[in-house]
Amino acid sequence: MSANFFEIKNFSCGYPSFHLSDISLSLTRGAFAGIIGPNGSGKTTLFRGVTGALSTLSGEVLLEGKNLKNLSLQKRAQNIAIVTQTVDAGQITVEDYVLMGRLPYHSRFQFFETKSDLEIARKYMELTGVIRHKDKLMTELSGGEQQRAAIARALTQEPELLLLDEPTSHLDITHQVRILNLLQRLNDELGLTVLMVIHDLNLAAEYCNQLIMFQEGKIFLQGDPDKVLTFETIEEVYKTPVITRINPYSNKPVIFLVSEKMMRNR
Amino acid sequence: MELEIWNLKNNPKYLTWLLAVAGLGVLLLFSMVVSLTLGEMNIGLLDALKMIVGSGDPTSIEYMLVRQVRLPRIILGLAVGGSLSLAGVILQGIYRNPLVEPFTLGISGGASLGVAITIVFGLHLTFGSFVLPLSGFLGAFLIIFLVYTISSRSGAIDIQRMLLTGVMVSFVASSAMMFLMSVSTSENLHGIIFWIMGSLDEPDTSLIWLTLISSLVVLLLSYLFVQALNALRLGEEKALHLGINTNVAVRILFILASLLAGICVSVAGVIGFVGLIIPHLLRMVFGSDYRILLVSSFLLGGSFLILSDVVARTIIAPNELPIGVITGIIGGVVFIVMMSRKKTLV
Numbered sequence: 001m002s003a004n005f006f007e008i009k010n011f012s013c014g015y016p017s018f019h020l021s022d023i024s025l026s027l028t029r030g031a032f033a034g035i036i037g038p039n040g041s042g043k044t045t046l047f048r049g050v051t052g053a054l055s056t057l058s059g060e061v062l063l064e065g066k067n068l069k070n071l072s073l074q075k076r077a078q079n080i081a082i083v084t085q086t087v088d089a090g091q092i093t094v095e096d097y098v099l100m101g102r103l104p105y106h107s108r109f110q111f112f113e114t115k116s117d118l119e120i121a122r123k124y125m126e127l128t129g130v131i132r133h134k135d136k137l138m139t140e141l142s143g144g145e146q147q148r149a150a151i152a153r154a155l156t157q158e159p160e161l162l163l164l165d166e167p168t169s170h171l172d173i174t175h176q177v178r179i180l181n182l183l184q185r186l187n188d189e190l191g192l193t194v195l196m197v198i199h200d201l202n203l204a205a206e207y208c209n210q211l212i213m214f215q216e217g218k219i220f221l222q223g224d225p226d227k228v229l230t231f232e233t234i235e236e237v238y239k240t241p242v243i244t245r246i247n248p249y250s251n252k253p254v255i256f257l258v259s260e261k262m263m264r265n266r
Numbered sequence: 267m268e269l270e271i272w273n274l275k276n277n278p279k280y281l282t283w284l285l286a287v288a289g290l291g292v293l294l295l296f297s298m299v300v301s302l303t304l305g306e307m308n309i310g311l312l313d314a315l316k317m318i319v320g321s322g323d324p325t326s327i328e329y330m331l332v333r334q335v336r337l338p339r340i341i342l343g344l345a346v347g348g349s350l351s352l353a354g355v356i357l358q359g360i361y362r363n364p365l366v367e368p369f370t371l372g373i374s375g376g377a378s379l380g381v382a383i384t385i386v387f388g389l390h391l392t393f394g395s396f397v398l399p400l401s402g403f404l405g406a407f408l409i410i411f412l413v414y415t416i417s418s419r420s421g422a423i424d425i426q427r428m429l430l431t432g433v434m435v436s437f438v439a440s441s442a443m444m445f446l447m448s449v450s451t452s453e454n455l456h457g458i459i460f461w462i463m464g465s466l467d468e469p470d471t472s473l474i475w476l477t478l479i480s481s482l483v484v485l486l487l488s489y490l491f492v493q494a495l496n497a498l499r500l501g502e503e504k505a506l507h508l509g510i511n512t513n514v515a516v517r518i519l520f521i522l523a524s525l526l527a528g529i530c531v532s533v534a535g536v537i538g539f540v541g542l543i544i545p546h547l548l549r550m551v552f553g554s555d556y557r558i559l560l561v562s563s564f565l566l567g568g569s570f571l572i573l574s575d576v577v578a579r580t581i582i583a584p585n586e587l588p589i590g591v592i593t594g595i596i597g598g599v600v601f602i603v604m605m606s607r608k609k610t611l612v
Contacts, residue, residue, distance in 0.1 A: 053503045077509030084507075089500055091554050096279075100500070103493055104509040111492065111557055118277060157508075 004065065005029040005193060006161055011059035013049030019057060020045055020217045027161075027195060027210070032187045034204040035197045036228075037214030038238055043197040044085070045217075047165055051082055063161065077104035081154035082163040087146040089138035094149050097138050098125055101156025124155040128182060144175035151182070155192075162186075164196035168203065176200070180207045205229050205252045213237055229253040283558045286551075290565035294344070297572040301340050304576055306583045307331060338474050339466045340572055345478040346466065346534045347544075347571025349526045351563040352481065354541025355548075356488055356523040359495040359556055360516045361429050364549070367541035368527030371429075372409045372436030374538075377531040378462055379439045380405025382446045385457045398461065399473060402532030409435055410524040414517075425502065425516060463588035464535030466575050477533050484526045485564050491515040495556040537590050540567055543597040550604055570597070 007026040014020055020042045027033055035043045048054045050061055052073070061068045063079055071079070081101070089097050101124075102117040113121075125131040128148040133141060141149060147167055154162055167183070168176040184207055186192045198204045204211060205225045212222040215237045221228050231244045234255060241263055243256045302314045309328050316322050317332040354367045368374065380401040384390050390397045412435055417428035447455055468474055488495075494515035497505035505512045527541070544567045545559065552558045574592040581587060 048503075051503075051507055053506055072509075073506065073511055074509035077507060082507050084504065091549075092499060093553065096553070096555065100497065100508060103497060106493060108490060108493070111489070112280065113277070 004062065005031075006064075006195070007062040008046075008050070009060050009062065011046075011049065011061060012057040013054045014042075014045055014057065014217070015054075018042070018045070018217065020049065023059070023219055025212055025219065025222060027193055029160075029193055030187065030191045031193050031195075031210055032184065032208050033195045033210040033212065034208035035195065035212045035214060036199070036201060036204050037220070041214040041237075042217040043214055044165055046214075047082060047163055047197065050163065051080070052076070074104050077157060079159055080161045080163060081157040081159035083147070083150045083154050083165065083167055085165045085169065087138065087150045089146075089149075092138050093135055094130055094138060094141065095121065095125070095134040097149060098130075098134075098152045098156050101153040104157055120158065121152070121156045124152040125149075127155070127186075128152040144171050144179070147171065147175075147179060148182075151179070155186070159192070161193045161195065164194070166197050166199060169199060176203065183207070201229060201234070201255045205254065206247070206250060226253050229255060231255075279555075283552075286558065286562055287565070290562055290569070294565050294569045294572075297569040297576075298340050298344075301343070301572050301576050302332065302336050305331070305336065305580055338468065338471060339575055341478055342466045342468055342474045342534060343572035343575050344568035345474070345481045346530045346537065347540055347574075348564040348568035349477070349481040349484070349530045350537065350541040350571075351544035351567025352485055352488065352560060353523040353527040353530075355545035355556070355559050355563040356495070356519050357541075358545055359498060359559075360519050360523075361425060362498065362501070363429065364546065365542070366429065367538075368524065368531075369536065369538060369541070370436065371413060371432030371524065372439050373406045373524055373527045374531050374536045375436045375439030375443065376405040376407070376409030377402040377528060378405070378458075378536060379443050379446070380408075381461050381532075382443055382450075382458045385454050385461070386446055386450045396470065399470075399532040403528055405439075406528030406531055407525070409439060410521070410528065413524075414520065428520070462536050464537040464590045465586075466534055466571070466589060468533055473533050477529055480526055480529050481564070484522050485560065487522055488519065488560050491519055492556050492560060495519070495560075499554055535590075537571070537593055539590075539593045539597040540571060543593075543601050544570060546601060547604060 004026050005028055008023055011023040012019060012021050018040075023046060035046070037043055045054065049056060050068070052068070056069070063071075068076060098121045099113055099117060101121065102113060105117070122131065125134060128151050130145060130149045130152055133145060133149070138146060138149065151164075151167070164183070167179050171179065180203060183194055183196070187194050198208075208225060210223070211225050211228040213220045213228050213233065220237050221233055229244060230253075231242050234240070234242050234244070241258045243258060245254050245256070246252070247254045299311055303309050303311050307328065309332060313322070313328065314332050314336075317329050318337060322329050350368060357366045357368060357371065358364050380403070381398055384397055384401040389401070413428060413432045416431045417424055447458055450458065494505065494510050494512055497508050497510045498512050498516075502512050530537075545563050548559055548562050548566060552562065571589070571593065574596060575589055577596070578587045578589045578592045
């Protein structure tokens with residue numbers, strides 16, 4: 001039963017010039033999965049397909065065995081929350097922004113947030129450490145703080161599955177690790193299932209227990225990080241020479257890049 | 267009920283909103299009183315109120331002035347000012363662009379064109395003066411229809427495309443308008459210009475009531491989509507992530523707001539700036555939450571236009587300035603002052 005908590009079956013979606021083909025993957029409840037692959041390999045496109053921003057060409061997406069197509073948008077938003085690459089919330093206070101995560105639970109005639117809405121929003125602002133900024137405007141926050149607020153907003157939706165599109169891009173290593181540690185804690189403590197697109201292969205190896213490698217709109221390989229992140233697969237998919245070693249601390253694969261000059265002098 | 271009380275106590279935002287709505291309501295009442303009593307002839311408030319309920323000497327000038335001039339103007343001022351601000355704030359919300367107002371989208375252009383055609387061909391002389399607002403509305407409606415259909419593609423509506431289409435259609439309409447003006451006689455020209463400048467002087471009471479009722483209906487209906495407007499602040503796709511299909515909301519809100527603006531323009535002519543300035547001022551004060559912006563825009567817009575009308579008809583009495591001049595000057599100056607003050611505060 002838990003083997004197919006979230007399942008994508010022979011899925012395809014896309015634009016006239018680019019589309020995904022035959023994507024199949026499944027996550028168990030509580031998985032912490034990463035999608036990797038070069039720019040333009042279809043990672044974000046998959047998210048847009050899952051959320052319904054792009055219409056499905058074929059295949060299906062199932063959450064706990066239920067086809068997403070048959071769920072209302074509201075129900076979907078109660079079960080799946082997504083943090084996109086850019087936040088772009090404008091002149092909204094952090095608290096109001098995070099509270100918007102309760103919208104999927106509001107009926108059309110409910111204009112005001114309830115006590116529990118506010119409590120839930122505050123709980124997750126506390127957890128993500130943005131509560132001290134709650135009265136600031138979103139535009140006044142730094143990139144890392146905006147990303148945290150976006151995660152707080154997503155958590156306020158109280159989803160079963162959290163999708164994140166490059167949550168660590170544009171952040172320094174401190175904030176990268178903080179965000180990923182936070183996600184790991186949520187995954188451990190709340191049992192939240194996480195699926196994120198991530199560019200940094202070392203971070204992907206360190207934090208994810210399942211990796212899905214994309215190449216040109218298809219899944220090239222998926223499985224455990226040490227199976228997916230070998231120098232052969234990386235060189236084939238990224239067309240870049242790398243060396244892989246094992247992190248002596250975590251026993252996870254570590255990837256080193258090699259410059260052109262070093263390759264020549266070898 | 268317990269829920270609402272809790273909210274007021276623990277969420278100061280709601281208390282601010284409640285006070286704001288009450289304050290704006292008082293302002294509206296104040297502007298009504300001013301408009302009723304002040305003018306070329308000052309009338310005591312009690313006397314004026316008596317005349318409204320029907321007592322008093324029906325043959326006196328004061329009675330005529332209150333019942334046939336001032337009261338209709340107050341009602342129309344509330345309806346048109348409220349509607350234009352409401353339409354402005356809604357359109358700014360769906361386009362995520364604070365510079366949009368009903369007139370950016372060619373609604374006034376279409377209405378003016380309709381009226382200009384009527385005047386040039388003398389249709390209002392043959393069929394009666396009701397043809398003027400009717401043709402104005404038809405012109406506005408035609409433009410709305412064009413903008414809407416051109417920017418709808420295969421079931422989905424492209425918001426950015428809609429804005430550009432609106433601006434372009436507006437240019438075409440104003441060029442056509444200028445062409446008509448360049449070939450019309452000076453008497454017709456005067457009629458067209460007089461109409462374009464806008465005024466709250468409307469002899470037909472049923473049109474006044476129609477405008478008021480439409481504005482209230484749109485205000486109520488817009489609240490059905492207020493959460494969609496709020497979610498749209500993040501963009502269409504992120505609204506979708508929050509479970510809100512903005513496509514339907516955008517279509518309905520566009521139609522409601524532009525029809526309302528079309529009605530206003532055809533009844534009162536082109537009264538600029540209200541739809542732009544009022545929502546802006548309120549955004550500076552309350553932020554971008556549409557739950558408060560919709561109703562406060564309506565109230566402040568109504569008060570603003572009623573007061574502008576008082577200025578327009580008293581400042582060079584017994585003559586009257588076009589109300590658009592007043593809204594432009596007062597609104598623009600207040601806006602600039604607010605902007606510069608805000609900068610020094612932050």
